[in-house]
Amino acid sequence: MRIVATVPPGERPLPAGFEELEPFVTYWAVAGQNERRYQRCDTTFDEIRRFYDAMLPRADAAMKYLANYPLRDMPGPEARLMRLVLSLAQASMAVEIQGAERVPKAPWPDTVRILTEETL
Amino acid sequence: MRSNFTQAAGLDTGPVPLEPYRSQAHFDLEREKIFRRAWLIMGRAEDVPNVGDYIVKEVEICGASILITHGAGGAIRAFHNVCSHRGNQVVWDTKGSRKTMFRCPYHNWTYGNDGKLLAISDEKMFFGVDKKKCGLEPIQCENWDGWIFINLNPENRVPLRAYLGSMGEFLSGIPYPNAHRSIKIQAYLKCNWKFLIDAFSESYHIPVLHSKTIGPSFSGVSDPASHLQNAEFFGPHHSISLYGNPDYRPTEAQLVEKLAYAGMQSENVLAANQSKDTEALRAHRSVNPGKSPTWSMDINEIFPNFHLDVAGGGFWTHEIWPISLDQSRYEMRFFVPKPETVREAFHQEHYIARLADVVLEDLANVERTHKGVAARAKNHMILQDNEVLIRRMMNLLDKFEQAETLEAALEACA
Numbered sequence: 001m002r003i004v005a006t007v008p009p010g011e012r013p014l015p016a017g018f019e020e021l022e023p024f025v026t027y028w029a030v031a032g033q034n035e036r037r038y039q040r041c042d043t044t045f046d047e048i049r050r051f052y053d054a055m056l057p058r059a060d061a062a063m064k065y066l067a068n069y070p071l072r073d074m075p076g077p078e079a080r081l082m083r084l085v086l087s088l089a090q091a092s093m094a095v096e097i098q099g100a101e102r103v104p105k106a107p108w109p110d111t112v113r114i115l116t117e118e119t120l
Numbered sequence: 121m122r123s124n125f126t127q128a129a130g131l132d133t134g135p136v137p138l139e140p141y142r143s144q145a146h147f148d149l150e151r152e153k154i155f156r157r158a159w160l161i162m163g164r165a166e167d168v169p170n171v172g173d174y175i176v177k178e179v180e181i182c183g184a185s186i187l188i189t190h191g192a193g194g195a196i197r198a199f200h201n202v203c204s205h206r207g208n209q210v211v212w213d214t215k216g217s218r219k220t221m222f223r224c225p226y227h228n229w230t231y232g233n234d235g236k237l238l239a240i241s242d243e244k245m246f247f248g249v250d251k252k253k254c255g256l257e258p259i260q261c262e263n264w265d266g267w268i269f270i271n272l273n274p275e276n277r278v279p280l281r282a283y284l285g286s287m288g289e290f291l292s293g294i295p296y297p298n299a300h301r302s303i304k305i306q307a308y309l310k311c312n313w314k315f316l317i318d319a320f321s322e323s324y325h326i327p328v329l330h331s332k333t334i335g336p337s338f339s340g341v342s343d344p345a346s347h348l349q350n351a352e353f354f355g356p357h358h359s360i361s362l363y364g365n366p367d368y369r370p371t372e373a374q375l376v377e378k379l380a381y382a383g384m385q386s387e388n389v390l391a392a393n394q395s396k397d398t399e400a401l402r403a404h405r406s407v408n409p410g411k412s413p414t415w416s417m418d419i420n421e422i423f424p425n426f427h428l429d430v431a432g433g434g435f436w437t438h439e440i441w442p443i444s445l446d447q448s449r450y451e452m453r454f455f456v457p458k459p460e461t462v463r464e465a466f467h468q469e470h471y472i473a474r475l476a477d478v479v480l481e482d483l484a485n486v487e488r489t490h491k492g493v494a495a496r497a498k499n500h501m502i503l504q505d506n507e508v509l510i511r512r513m514m515n516l517l518d519k520f521e522q523a524e525t526l527e528a529a530l531e532a533c534a
Contacts, residue, residue: 033303033469037476056375059466066462082462089470092376093477097332103477106484112476115304120465 135500198261287357311490340365356423364416380470391433
């Protein structure tokens with residue numbers, strides 16, 4: 001399984017002011033909790049750390065900015081920024097809790113699936 | 121003062137045989153004497169909130185596909201999802217709404233959501249079929265406090281309320297916040313179903329197996345081994361209360377955790393809800409029954425395969441379904457509010473992400489345990505007092521397997 005977030009031609013990847021996060025959009029701005037969890041589990045600890053270090057200092061500002069938009073009906077750039085914020089929660093499991101990309105010595109990738117009633 | 125729960129449950133304290141986890145004969149007995157006789161959880165009434173809603177659930181051990189419908193007049197009914205024509209499944213998806221008729225996709229036999237056979241396509245070529253006798257096969261279905269249960273024994277004479285007995289009375293009236301909205305964690309495991317029951321029935325493992333994820337919030341200076349605070353036994357069902365560390369705080373370095381919980385006034389770090397939204401839940405007489413100040417959660421086990429867990433931050437369930445001797449389906453449902461802001465969505469993403477890691481720690485472990493037990497290196501397990509539910513479950517299974525009827529099984533467990 002390879003999942004990526006795509007930016008339609010002519011759209012900016014992220015809202016103005018968040019340009020430095022653009023390199024992370026393709027991998028981390030994916031829709032769906034299970035998909036974001038998959039991304040966190042399917043890469044290296046160093047890659048997760050790189051995203052975490054870039055995203056953490058901007059997370060609060062991003063949430064303040066996104067508060068002006070309806071959660072379920074955001075324009076493309078805002079929706080991608082929101083998904084980056086949500087991916088930070090996933091990345092923090094590796095960085096702040098496990099100290100590893102995944103639960104150590106657990107089978108991957110198919111054991112656990114998160115099924116949600118809506119896809120954010 | 122804690123007591124000896126094992127003794128209070130009337131159990132002996134010796135080693136417990138492992139054969140029921142690895143023997144096909146035991147598994148066959150479990151199918152006939154337990155899953156074909158006991159009341160089985162199907163979900164919440166909120167899963168089929170409106171007339172025309174339906175869900176389809178599998179009970180693999182009995183080879184059954186169950187259609188549950190919400191009919192006109194509010195009746196929630198259960199049927200075998202089996203066409204009277206040649207036995208195909210009538211409904212091929214797992215849920216839906218605004219459907220008062222079901223048309224079998226094989227030959228267009230059409231049923232009402234009350235189970236009645238309404239139409240047979242090309243009926244004139246049949247040989248005098250009495251449609252009244254060819255409805256979907258009904259299954260006993262009852263609702264207790266919003267929980268839908270079925271009984272697969274058409275001859276069953278024990279109503280759900282009698283089956284739940286004093287456990288039903290103990291738990292009745294709990295207000296369940298956000299019962300209409302859940303996030304599910306699903307897994308198929310290569311293990312006997314009882315290892316999954318066991319995995320979520322004791323706290324002894326929490327500070328060890330979950331040392332990073334929830335160990336720090338479920339053990340602490342005043343209870344480093346995460347001892348049980350309370351245990352109550354009700355016929356074949358039971359309830360335990362777990363310790364929670366009142367001093368738990370995220371570490372300095374857990375910046376995302378702090379950010380995620382910044383807007384939360386919650387009872388515990390593992391909380392889907394704000395404190396104010398669980399006040400009524402926490403005030404219930406049987407939630408934290410000892411009203412301990414260092415409580416984290418109650419595990420309520422409804423025999424044979426349903427856990428209804430209640431904590432200061434909300435509630436969640438485990439359903440554990442045997443498929444074969446060494447295969448099981450596991451479903452955990454966290455009932456969570458609908459997020460309205462990015463901050464709320466961020467908190468929920470963090471909450472579920474941690475729980476998915478916790479559950480994965482448990483699930484990796486059950487497969488390893490199954491392998492160890494199936495190796496037949498050991499014939500017994502050694503259980504301590506905080507593992508009382510595991511010992512009791514083995515005892516209950518044995519009573520059910522010996523009993524001639526469900527009535528007799530309940531009598532034996534009283």
